[in-house]
Each structure stands twice: as structure tokens, then as C-alpha cells.
Amino acid sequence: MADVHQVTTATFDDEVTKATEPVLVEFWSVGCPACRVVAPTVRAVAERYEGRAKVVRVNVDENPASALEHGVNGLPLLVLFKDGAEVDRVLGTATASKLEAMIDRAL
Template identity: 35%
Template structure:
């Protein structure tokens, strides 16, 4: 399954009420680093499909969610578990580093908050 997009209107249903952990990629069309990590996130959406869903939200079109979760720079990735932010990563990273961060965050407790 590939990444999917969400909006402020559907954020609660898509992310907070999801049945499994959700990695939210806060991005914008004009953001170069966001475009660099996009293919890695698409591949990880396939590789980790049974463990986590990857959802993207355009911060220019949907300002409420980034404001609520304190997103100040992009790309920002927030892993939500049980409707709560469990881990945050700011900035572009290689696919292998994103995957390691996600896997660590999925197995870690709340002590992994950034």
C-alpha cells in the first residue's frame, strides 16, 4: 500500500482513530527536502505496511494539524501510536535511517519522544 494523503478535516479519522500506528509526513510542495524523502516514504509504506501506515499532509493546504502538533520545520515526521504522538523526527534522512527510526519508535515506549 502506498502513502495516502490526509487533510485537517480527515486527520482525526485517518490518524488518531487508525487501528495501527501512523507515520505522518508534514510536507509542502515547495520543500526540496520533502521531495527528496518522498520516494523513500513510498517504499517504506510498502515494506512496513503490516506494521505502520504512512500518511502525508500538505501544511500549506492544512494548517491546523501542523499547528496543533508544533511543526515548525519541514519535513517533520511524527509517529502516532494509539492516537498520540509517540516520536518526532525533523529533517530529511536516508531511507535506511527513516526505517530504523520507525522500527525503533514502534518498539520503544513513550521515552522516545523527541
């Protein structure tokens, strides 16, 4: 099973911007009902793309600097990075097909 691990402000650069593969970042919060809805979809996408793309989560309550730096203005926010730069984003719950299309364009 693919790992959707937590990234912090301190590890963001190493885990996301310096990654050689595309990285889907889920910005989320414990108190966000929509985040709980989208979490299983994010896990399924992580499993489907294991070995080709990375999927990580950032808890915005614990990492407000990351949220500010990446313009998080609502949750959940899913941002795709490729070669260290943001290439796509979707705010709110997203379907697996939407997330897969984002990743496929980056591969």
C-alpha cells in the same frame, strides 16, 4: 505497492489518531525541496511496512490547522503516532533506516 495518501485536517483523527496500527505522518509542502528529497524514502518505507503500519502525508499549505496543532516548525517533519499519541519525530530528510527504527520501536 503501498499507498501514501493525503490526510487533511478533517480526516486526521480518523486516519491517524484513531488508527489501530502505528502511523507515520509526513508533513510537507509543494515548495519544499527537502520534501521532494525525502518523498521516495517515505514511499519505500510505506511499502516495507504495508499491513503493519500506515504512512500518510499532510500538505501544510492546504492544512495549516494540522501543522499548528502538531507543532510543525520546519519541513519535512516526520511524526510517528501510536495509539493516538505522538511517540517520535524527525525534522528534515531522514534515512530509511531511521524511519524503520522509529516504526520498529512502535510495533
